[in-house]
Amino acid sequence: MxxxxxxxxxxxxxxxxxxxxxxxxxxxxxxxxxxxxxxxxxxxxxxxxxxxxxxxxxxxxxxxxxxxxxxxxxxxxxxxxxxxxxxxxxxxxxxxxxxxxxxxxxxxxxxxxxxxxxxxxxxxxxxxxxxxxxxxxxxxxxxxxxxxxxxxxxxxxxxxxxxxxxxxxxxxxxxxxxxxxxxxxxxxxxxxxxQARQGGASAPSSAVESRPADQRPAAQDEGRDSDDPIYLQVAALGSPDNAQALKDRLEGTLSQPVRIASAAGLYRVQVGPLKHAGQVDPVRGQLSRAGFDKAFVVNGAD
Structure with missing residues (x-):
């Protein structure tokens, strides 16, 4: 609807x-x-x-x-x-x-x-x-x-x-x-x-699927230390109730844990921690099939 x-x-x-x-x-x-x-x-x-x-x-x-x-x-x-x-x-x-x-x-x-x-x-x-x-x-x-x-x-x-x-x-x-x-x-x-006018710079986007400054591309995540937790961020919302509702929805869809990381008045809904980088693409595929095809990897400390 x-x-x-x-x-x-x-x-x-x-x-x-x-x-x-x-x-x-x-x-x-x-x-x-x-x-x-x-x-x-x-x-x-x-x-x-x-x-x-x-x-x-x-x-x-x-x-x-x-x-x-x-x-x-x-x-x-x-x-x-x-x-x-x-x-x-x-x-x-x-x-x-x-x-x-x-x-x-x-x-x-x-x-x-x-x-x-x-x-x-x-x-x-x-x-x-x-x-x-x-x-x-x-x-x-x-x-x-x-x-x-x-x-x-x-x-x-x-x-x-x-x-x-x-x-x-x-x-x-x-x-x-x-x-x-x-x-x-x-x-x-x-x-x-x-991007060409900006000299190729690609700063974080502030749209719904915006990327925090310390996000690293998935290709780089293959080389992460295994102790560094991996999360896929689905959304950053201004309402804790809406974030909780989205968390509940994802938990009913995925086999992975889901958390809400809050900071500066925003509530980031993130899937994880994932056990290893090899889980990123399969979980991203599950999210895409559920209608969330813009999830991206974030630093586990966020």
């Missing part, structure tokens, strides 16, 4: 929705099937909202562009939502648009995005109707000049006047939370060209 984007009540809680036209569709609709309604049954909240005690997201780093294959989910050539057909671009080259950005938050936090990842409102991610998933994009607030780089991994907003739906963290950094929407420019980024 894919979230329904819903209107917030007028008053102190301002967010990126402005009426029924901004609702988010079911997962089936986002993947091209007919929207069947009833999506609200999946969510504990009927309306979106600010987090009650949000961590400071002013220093959340931009997503770092890197080459990635197209997601297996959420990338049908055409799909229909509320009687309107959308055409997913074959690639994001030279994409640049100006329009209105909205944001989505607590209601959808911890639930699956269109490409099967877990939405974390404290990460630099976004939803778009037609960009391939994933796509990296620079979003600039045209009123104050602030810009962020986000990783598009979701579909929406299905409101004719909206260009992009931002995560809570991205909206906060662009200073559009209180107004709920903002005028923005969206520019797709070519990860290969971006």
């Amino acid at each position: 894919k979230p329904w984007w819903s209107i917030l009540c007028a008053g102190l809680l301002l967010a990126g929705c402005a009426g029924d036209g901004g609702k988010r569709p079911t997962q089936e609709a986002a993947d091209g099937a007919a929207s069947s309604g009833g999506a609200g049954e999946r969510y504990a909240m009927s309306s979106d909202a600010y987090p009650q005690e949000p961590p400071d997201v002013s220093q959340v780093p931009d997503a770092v562009p890197r080459p990635e294959p197209r997601s297996r989910a959420g990338n049908k050539d055409n799909y229909e939502v509320w009687g309107k057909t959308y055409h997913v671009l074959s690639d994001a080259s030279d994409y640049e648009r100006r329009g209105t950005a909205s944001w989505y938050g607590k209601k959808f936090h911890g639930y699956a995005t269109s490409n099967g990842e877990i939405y974390d409102m404290y990460k630099m991610s976004a939803a778009h109707r037609t960009l391939p998933l994933p796509t990296y994009a620079r979003v600039t607030n045209l009123d104050n000049g602030r810009s962020v780089i986000v990783r598009v991994n979701d579909r929406g907003p299905f409101h004719s006047e909206r260009e992009i739906d931002l995560s809570y963290a991205a909206a906060a950094r662009l200073d559009i939370l209180d107004r709920g929407t903002g005028r923005v420019r969206v520019e797709a980024i070519d990860p290969v060209a971006w």
Whole structure:
């Protein structure tokens, strides 16, 4: 199921929705099937909202562009939502648009995005109707000049006047939370060209599957000391309840232990410790079949 984007009540809680036209569709609709309604049954909240005690997201780093294959989910050539057909671009080259950005938050936090990842409102991610998933994009607030780089991994907003739906963290950094929407420019980024301009540097990404600074590629893990514990990180969430729910789900799917490592207001759900590096690929395969195909190796001390 894919979230329904819903209107917030007028008053102190301002967010990126402005009426029924901004609702988010079911997962089936986002993947091209007919929207069947009833999506609200999946969510504990009927309306979106600010987090009650949000961590400071002013220093959340931009997503770092890197080459990635197209997601297996959420990338049908055409799909229909509320009687309107959308055409997913074959690639994001030279994409640049100006329009209105909205944001989505607590209601959808911890639930699956269109490409099967877990939405974390404290990460630099976004939803778009037609960009391939994933796509990296620079979003600039045209009123104050602030810009962020986000990783598009979701579909929406299905409101004719909206260009992009931002995560809570991205909206906060662009200073559009209180107004709920903002005028923005969206520019797709070519990860290969971006890395070339950065001199080949590849800093950690702040998207859902973002890599901590001390993460080492799987190939290097073959040479680890056998006493150095190995973990596969599945998600980093801002809510302990959502992290616990994901941990419970993984424990019901995998034969491996699962832990939650918390630090700086984030709760990292990690599978392990694995007994040896040879278990990495088999466990990663199990996670992929369960819908978590972006797990990565982290230092056991994290």
